[in-house]
Amino acid sequence: MKKLLLIYILLLSTITFAQKVTVKGIALDSTNGRNKVYITLNDTINKYLKNKDFDMDKYESLYDNKNFNTKVNNQNRFKIKAKLSDSLTFSSWRHITKSYLVSDLKSKKDIKIVLEPQVCEEYVPCKEENPKLYVFIGEKIKVDYAKRKYYCNRVSMDSKFDAKYKIVENLYGNFMNDTINYVAYDHYGKPGFSEYDNVILYVAEYCGELYHVKYQYNNVYKTKNGKWASPYQGFDYKKLDSLNIKRPIKMEFEKEVTFEYGKHTDTLWFEKRFPKPFYKTNGFKAKAVYGNYAIDIFEIMKKTILKTRGFFE
Structure with a gap:
């Protein structure tokens, strides 16, 4: 009972x-x-x-x-x-x-x-003039939202993320560990690089802290010859006609690299983003045909965006 x-x-x-x-x-x-x-x-x-x-x-x-x-x-x-x-x-x-x-x-x-108010702290900017730069091919371990500090004298509209990646191959800076933890800030939500398994990442060290060079990354894939390469992206070559860089070449990727969008995709944008003959298209599905090896992508970045950010003369 x-x-x-x-x-x-x-x-x-x-x-x-x-x-x-x-x-x-x-x-x-x-x-x-x-x-x-x-x-x-x-x-x-x-x-x-x-x-x-x-x-x-x-x-x-x-x-x-x-x-x-x-x-x-x-x-x-x-x-x-x-x-x-x-x-x-x-x-x-x-x-x-x-x-x-x-x-x-x-x-x-x-x-x-x-609810009690948070207590703010004063933001002291880092005055690092020559930050170290690490460029590497990374394999994603995690990218998580992080809590931002509440500063009394600084307002930021960016979200903060804690990222951890396995270093597959060093391209510049020779980061000594097998994995790297760094902070990324993004105004539009979760960083674009987090969508891919493998990317070329650009991480700078300011005052002892590692930060992602904002918005800069290149998604890469293994080719049949064992090298890493990135599919052709037209913006990589803007204003570079007079520079001695390697043009995109036909690539045989280890696995087919395709990008597919819905039927409501803007046709003009799609054609500009995936132009022929660099991509083979069918509707709003594009298969990568041309690309650049990772080291060549880095050389392009050195002459363009990284140069404007003050990393290379």
């Missing part, structure tokens, strides 16, 4: 925690309502930001889904449905985030969450 009673209690408890309840109350920060406090179920938004298969459209859809993410109204009141086993995260711009179990919140007579 006791065993049956215990099973009944456990079953009842499980059912209770699985059922959704309405959690409502007040949430505000130190701005007295000027900033809206957001309430997120099970920290869903932050968890998705760290997803290796991050997709901006899915992120925006999740962010706008009021079943997972909502905000207070003009009276600083909120309401959201959740299970007793769930948690709710309360966040606001430049304030310290707080998380609570739903079961704990429901035990309160009145729910009032007050």
